Amino acid sequence: MMRYIQTFFIFLLLFLNLIGCKQQEEQIGDYLEAFSHVDAHSLLSPLRFVNIAHRGGSGYAPEHTIFAYEIGEQLNSDYIEIDLQMTKDGHLVAMHDSDVSRTTNGVGKVKDYTLEELKQLDAGSWFYDKHPHYFQAEFIGATVPTLEEIFNTFGQHANYYIETKTPEMYPDMVHTLIETLESYGFTDPVLPDGKIIIQSFSKDSLLEIHKLAPDIPLIQLLKLDKKAKLSKNELDKIKTYATGIGINYKALTKNMVHDILQAGLLIHPYTVNDKKDMERLLNWGVDGMFTDYPDRLNEVINNKHHK
């Protein structure tokens, strides 16, 4: 009798497993269907996972300096992430904050500096206090790079994930950005899909870009608290102008990942620096991650593939 009961439960488990697999296959099928218009070789393909060097390899070098971007490349990230601010005389520069005081030896707003004045600031020495063990003497005196300098340094072989920061402070930011991209040939349709991605927390900024350059893929950044939910209606609205969503990984749940993917949107959580979090998010099926440590993310990806 015991043996019959055991056999019954084994068959029951196999049956339930089969149903589970079938459902999973159907879900994956739906998801791939939503992206059927995207070339599988594109950086935007849901079959391609992307490693985004957040502010460069900013765990190892002062954020948004050429040093940080170089380290990001050396650590085999797919994208250089750049936050944009704008100087008084209209130059786009890479800096996260609209105020220079956290990451340079200056004080005040970027918008009140000319480029020449901004270039006098030391954007590297502060890193010693944050990460003394990764500090290198060459960081002292690093300058704030312009977007053009970054393009001149890393050229067309690199991929750029650019954020319009506080665009409400800079009415000309979007125009200047699009003009700069055009002048470097980054809006050329022969380039791989996703070579340039533009992200913003500002929906208005993304809509302005979408109007001027509808082929540039956009990522809507969201700041959500831990209990937040995204409705299907909200996701459908975002889908009208954006290719995907960038979201604080701490606010993300497995169900939210599922809903975002089902809506046909990519999902790139930020800023993930712990390997356990990276593993969990990979298992949930996210399409890429922002990290200060691209080498850690590559290790997690490689380990997963070798299992």
Ligand code: G3P
């Ligand atoms: O762009 C994704 C992520 O970088 C957003 O956060 O504040 O680091 O720009 P933040």
Ligand code: CA
């Ligand atoms: Ca950013």
